[in-house]
Structure formats: C-alpha cells, structure tokens
Amino acid sequence: MINLNGNLAQETEVLTSNNRAFKFGDGVFETLKSVNGRLLFWEPHYLRLMASMRIMRMEIPMNFTLEFLQEEIQKVLDANELADQPARVRLTVFRNEGGLYLPLTNEVSYLIEATALSSPFYTLSQNSYEVDLFKDFYVNADLLSTIKTNNKALHVVGSIFAHENELDNCLLLNNHKNVVEALNGNLFLVNGSVIKTPPLSEGCMNGIIRKELIKIIEKTEGLTLEETPISPFELQKADELFMTNTIIGIRPITKYRKKEFSSQVAQQLVGKLNAIARLS
Template sequence: MVNFNGTLHDSSSNLLSIENRGYAYGDALFETLKVVHGKVLFWEDHYFRLMASMRIMRMEIPMNFTMEFLESEILKTIEANQLLKATSRVRINVHRIEGGKYRPLSNDIAYNIISERLASDFYSLNHNAYTVELFKDYYIAPGLLSTLKTNNKSINVLGSIFAKENNFDTCFLLNTEKTVVEALSGNLFLVKDRVIKTPPLSEGCLKGIMRKQIMELVTKLEGYTLEETAISPFELQKADELFITNVIIGIQPVTKYRKKEFTIDVSKLLLEKLNTKIRLS
C-alpha cells in the first residue's frame, strides 16, 4: 500500500502523471527512514531536515505538516503494509505540484510514503569484505543544494553503475576541489591515530542524519578527537580505518581501498554505542 497525500492506495495504482515535477525536473525531496516496531528512529532530526530542505527549495509547507501529523501518516502506511510489528525502510517523497516549466506555477506540494520490510531490528556490523574505489568521472559542486536529499542523483546512479561494472561495493565521490566528500549512499568517516575525521558540509556532503548521530557519539568517545575537515584522496590509504554511515545500515566498515586493508575496531565500538543509544531513547 502507498500513502498518497494521506490516502492509502494499492501499490499498483497509477498515482503519478507524466507531468509530475519530480519526474520532469527533479523538483522533489525525499527522506529515507528506519522504523523499528512502530518507532521512527531519529524522527525529530529527519523532520527538521525535511522542513529546512523544503524552505531552501522554496516549497510551500502545508499548515498541517507537523511532526505529529507526518509521523501518524508514516505509521498508518506501515500498518497498512502489516509492518507495524516489524522493521521497515520508509521513504517520504515530497514534490511540487504540476504546472509550469522550470518556473513552477505554484509552490504547493504533494507527498507520498512507501515502505518495505527490513531483516534486522537493530544495527549489526557487516563483517564481509567491502571494497571501495574513487569515482572520478563526475564531481560534486559544493554548496547548499548538494547537502539536500533531492531527486537529482545522477552522479550516485552513474557511480553505482561504475562500481557494479568494476566489482566494487561502492565508490567515494569527489568534489570539484578533488577532495573526498562522501560515499554513494552515505557519509564518510576516517580514523587515523585516534583522530576521527569527516568532511564538513561546506565540502558538499549530504547533511546525513546518521552522520549527526555518529558525530555526537564520537565527541563522547574517550581518547578520540573529532575533526570536520577536508579529506584528500591521499589520506585514504594512510588511514587506520574508514567507515560509511546512513540510517538504514548504521555503520558500514570499509575493508579495502586499492592495496590498503583496514581495521574495524572503531566501527564496532561506535555501533555498540549507537544500539545502546537507540534502546535507551
């Protein structure tokens, strides 16, 4: 079942027209959530990121788009899909309504919510080999728009195809200054000599919800220092550990980049603290 503007429809229903602005111009935003037994993880952070993104995109935020309203719509959707007692991946899509070309006729919005089952309730560490390469065909232009979750994801699509064709699990993306920004589907953290680095938003990385959670945990991690700073490709092979974060996987350790193999000690430590934080919240 799909939630379209508050009404549930069979997932096979034809809900979006060819004139949909998200399809025609990428004039859309989305949030990907993890919902565990009816609890939306980090919901307040997701909600405020979505509201801030809609303001940046000059979308009209409906008066009823409160945190409570959207949460109830999420829960209504997963209940309709018999996922209320399971763990699910939920995506909220917000697009400007039809009309106009590049210049819209209205800034009003429509939304839809979709869900799918996930296997694991809490975050677990993937101990399988996970190899990464740089994607250098195209670059992210740093700026406010690059921090948003919009439908303009061409570089992520092309990078994913490149990774598959060359037997990599994912790729790191570079910005126009040739510094490492993030992975195809998550933020990057680098560990070297008890310093944990992650690129700042000014480098062009996504304003990730899990990025925020991990940064908060690192600041409380005894013996480690957090730095938001640019990361050069040269630093990747000098690192002790690399890991990628997003709200679905939690923490994904990188085991190999080119000829360098990495430890996963900090990833394991942070994942334990992340699950503890979730259980206590």
C-alpha cells in the same frame, strides 16, 4: 500500499506524466528506519525535511507537523503489515504539477512507501566491502548538495560504475577534488585516535547518523573528532574507513585499492549508536 496525500493506494495508481519529481527531479525525500512502529531519529529527520523544503522554495503546508507526518507514516506501516517489524520508510515531498523549470505553484504533495528490513538493530557487517574513487563527475561544494533531492543522477551513474567494476561502493569527490562521501552515506576516516569526516561546506550530505556519531565521538574518551576536508591521498594512510546512513548505521570499508582496513573503532561506535537509537 503507499500513502499519497493521506490516501492509501496501489503503487501503480499514483504518478502522472506531469509529475514534477519525475520531470525535473523537483522533490525532496527522507529515508527512515522504523522498528516496531517507532521511527528512529524521527525529529532530526523531520527538521531536515523542513529545511530541505525551505531551500527548494516549497510551500510548507500548515498541517505538516511532526505528529501529522508520523501518523501518515503509521498508516503505511499498518497497511503493509510492517508495524511490528523493522522497515525502511521513504517519505517524498514533491511540488505539484504545472510549469516548466519555473513551476506554476509551490504547493506540494507527499508520498510514503515502506518495505521490510531484516534487522531491528544496527549490526556491523564482517563481509568484505571494497571501494574506489568515482571521478567521472563531481559533487558541488554547496548547500544544495547537503540535502536529499530527487535529482540523484551522479549517484545512479556512480552505482553503475561500481557494479561494472565489481566494487561494493564508490567514494565521491567534490569540485575541489576532495573526498566527500560514499554513494549512499557519509564517510569517516580513522587515524589512530583521530576520526575525520568532511564538513558540510565540502558538499557532503547532512546525514542524520553522521550528526549522531559526531556527538558520540566527541563524548568518547580517547577519541578526537575533526570536521575537515579529506584528500584522496589520505585514504591509503588511514587505519579505518567507514560509511554511515540511517538504514545500515555503520558500514566498515575493508579495502580501497591495495589498502585493507581494520574495524576496531567502528565496532566500538556501533554499540553506542544502538544505545542512542533506542532512546531516539
């Protein structure tokens, strides 16, 4: 069951051929992790959604409060019997039908989906995880690249490239040829006690876990955080690489080309992230 504008429905009953998210990618979304009915980092997700809608010139309904959307998400969790277990929630907001590139209205609709997850905690996978650069297309270093829109053509093609080349993920470059992020998460590079991550000005996603980890690292004695552009040449010199997103938390990268990486710092950080998540 999904939630379309407050009404529970089957997935097959929802979209028409005139849906603007389908036709033009005219939508934004948030992917959230729910644990026993509690949305992790819900407030920063909500604030990012509001910022994304403003950037896309969408009209924000008066009832789109943090509490209202939380209640609407809870309806979906209850309907799918996911209120007492970990779940992935996707909240999509799309502009209402009408128009071509220029819409007839800036009013919006919303759709909420939920599926089960296996673990309520962020755990650090010990499995091999190999990546390489995806160089066919580039991320634009601008504000639009930092929000989660439905236009994910680059990420779809990059995911197919990774599958065809037996990779677990790809790292994306921006139009300045700097490394920006992974296909589905922000990137962190560890050299000794220094941890680097690209700044938002490079076009990376304004990730929720990215922001939380930045705060954690800045408070951790012995570690230094630098928001700075990352050149591809730095990857093979790193001690560790790891990616982050709301669902997996922290995912160590074990191999990039011929270079293999450890995960000591990632192991140190995942416990701190879980502690913050329990309080969010």
